[in-house]
Amino acid sequence: xxxxxxxxxxxxxxxxxxxxxxxxxxxxxxxxxxxxxxxxxxxxxxxxxxxxxxxxxxxxxxxxxxxxxxxxxxxxxxxxxxxxxxxxxxxxxxxxxxxxxxxxxxxxxxxxxxxxxxxxxxxxxxxxxxxxxxxxxxxxxxxxxxxxxxxxxxxxxxxxxxxxxxxxxxxxxxxxxxxxxxxxxxxxxxxxxxxxxxxxxxxxxxxxxxxxxxxxxxxxxxxxxxxxxxxxxxxxxxxxxxxxxxxxxxxxxxxxxxxxxxxxxxxxxxxxxxxxxxxxxxxxxxxxxxxxxxxxxxxxxxxxxxxxxxxxxxxxxxxxxxxxxxxxxxxxxxxxxxxxxxxxxxxxxxxxxxxxxxxxxxxxxxxxxxxxxxxxxxxxxxxxxxxxxxxxxxxxxxxxxxxxxxxxxxxxxxxxxxxxxxxxxxxxxxxxxxxxxxxxxxxxxxxxxxxxxxxxxxxxxxxxxxxxxxxxx
Numbered sequence: 001x002x003x004x005x006x007x008x009x010x011x012x013x014x015x016x017x018x019x020x021x022x023x024x025x026x027x028x029x030x031x032x033x034x035x036x037x038x039x040x041x042x043x044x045x046x047x048x049x050x051x052x053x054x055x056x057x058x059x060x061x062x063x064x065x066x067x068x069x070x071x072x073x074x075x076x077x078x079x080x081x082x083x084x085x086x087x088x089x090x091x092x093x094x095x096x097x098x099x100x101x102x103x104x105x106x107x108x109x110x111x112x113x114x115x116x117x118x119x120x121x122x123x124x125x126x127x128x129x130x131x132x133x134x135x136x137x138x139x140x141x142x143x144x145x146x147x148x149x150x151x152x153x154x155x156x157x158x159x160x161x162x163x164x165x166x167x168x169x170x171x172x173x174x175x176x177x178x179x180x181x182x183x184x185x186x187x188x189x190x191x192x193x194x195x196x197x198x199x200x201x202x203x204x205x206x207x208x209x210x211x212x213x214x215x216x217x218x219x220x221x222x223x224x225x226x227x228x229x230x231x232x233x234x235x236x237x238x239x240x241x242x243x244x245x246x247x248x249x250x251x252x253x254x255x256x257x258x259x260x261x262x263x264x265x266x267x268x269x270x271x272x273x274x275x276x277x278x279x280x281x282x283x284x285x286x287x288x289x290x291x292x293x294x295x296x297x298x299x300x301x302x303x304x305x306x307x308x309x310x311x312x313x314x315x316x317x318x319x320x321x322x323x324x325x326x327x328x329x330x331x332x333x334x335x336x337x338x339x340x341x342x343x344x345x346x347x348x349x350x351x352x353x354x355x356x357x358x359x360x361x362x363x364x365x366x367x368x369x370x371x372x373x374x375x376x377x378x379x380x381x382x383x384x385x386x387x388x389x390x391x392x393x394x395x396x397x398x399x400x401x402x403x404x405x406x407x408x409x410x411x412x413x414x415x416x417x418x419x420x421x422x423x424x425x426x427x428x429x430x431x432x433x434x435x436x437x438x439x440x441x442x443x444x445x446x447x448x449x450x451x452x453x454x455x456x457x458x459x460x461x462x463x464x465x466x467x468x469x470x471x472x473x
Contacts, residue, residue, distance in 0.1 A: 001053070009053050016060070017089070021072070024451070028428025029073045031066065038067045069431070074451040077460060078433040080239065080267045080296045081448030088301035091355035095348040102346040105334040112335055115350040119306060122294070122353070125362060126272035129285040132308040135340045136349045140266035142342050143291035143307035144233065145186040146315065147262035148173065150289070151231035152190050153318040154260055161318070165191050169228040174198045174218060176210035176235055178243040180264055183233045198222070207280075207396070208243035210234075216253050231260035236281045237268025240435045240444065242396030244268075247283035263290035266305070270298035271369045271397055273362060280397075289315075297372075297448050298365065299356055304349045307340075315340050372398040372447040375457045379445070382461050388468075392442045399446040401435060404464075406472040414441035420471055429463045 041063045071082045102111035119134025137143050156168050171192045175183050177199045187197045198218050200210040219229050234245040254261045269292025271277045289309035294300030320339040338344050376398040383389040392401040409416045421434045435444040
């Protein structure tokens, strides 16, 4: 592609993007294609000769767009958001055209030093101690895996990286029953074994955090049986119901047994830019490490996950391996961020945060969070006042769960709930997901997209109540 072709196609892409965002609300939120609809339109082999750019751009509308679930849609209420505000999109364009890799300081000094500043900006905005160092990872799963690996190495005096786990005691890690599946995957990837992830029952209180007494009993039982407890993974705002662990109480237990503590605040951590929400992670500065994802609610665009940790030497000793060609000669006091990451190659992710924070400002972002939380509480109240609807877990920030209790349905209520989720998503006006709590299938509803309005929340209420009554006949 010539520069002139790039310029022409780039202008088209900008115009296409503007129209796409302008017309977003008119699309069904979830892709309405069936499995195989996209793949059968794509040839089995790559072209021998290059094709006209016009044909490629035309296929964007013909083939790709119908198979896109629109994560930036104002009525995307499923999963957690993956916001891509235009400030972040603009930064991605600059980053992509430069094509820089931020593996070492010398490979792009601006990338490394901007990463240092952006992690500090957010650190101060959420009132996190300056004792933490921040690194931008690709996702919370990587940050959690790094934490688990650090737990493993710290407990085995950094020998398991050298000789493996065969000569070590059985290691044990503790987590709430409501924790994200990434913790279980991390324990498996780290060679500790999923059977050695001990899931602690949650309290029945408002925040459903892991039971402190049950945690201590599990640790004592493991020590008695010859196992070696090494760490605890806590949560602020679990994916399914928004459960929160008592950080202060769990840290008391961790310090008693010298266990490493890591907090998964991937979604909810960003909301801590609002001082009125910071009580949800009281005690956060006692932790060894934590993760929060700007690429979710905050708007840093995927991928952009912030991993904060206190003991930089522990993390570096766990991950770093420096052949001669990766050494920075005659330079001290620099940060090579690949020493604190799983991958050697690293994108210029900090640029997205720089654009986001400078163009929107903290106050704008805070107001987005406050609106979303307020609207979620408003919608929960509407369902509470509507016959046959039952709130299962109340609002934590902008997330709550509920179900509809059918009058005419003869089968299992869980089956009804799943069918209701399907007809709602097939309808196209909104997009939601289901979850399970105490063996009860329920509808999980969260508000998080930048362009969502209270009108969109009212449309969600109208859609859900209308289709629930229609199915219950």
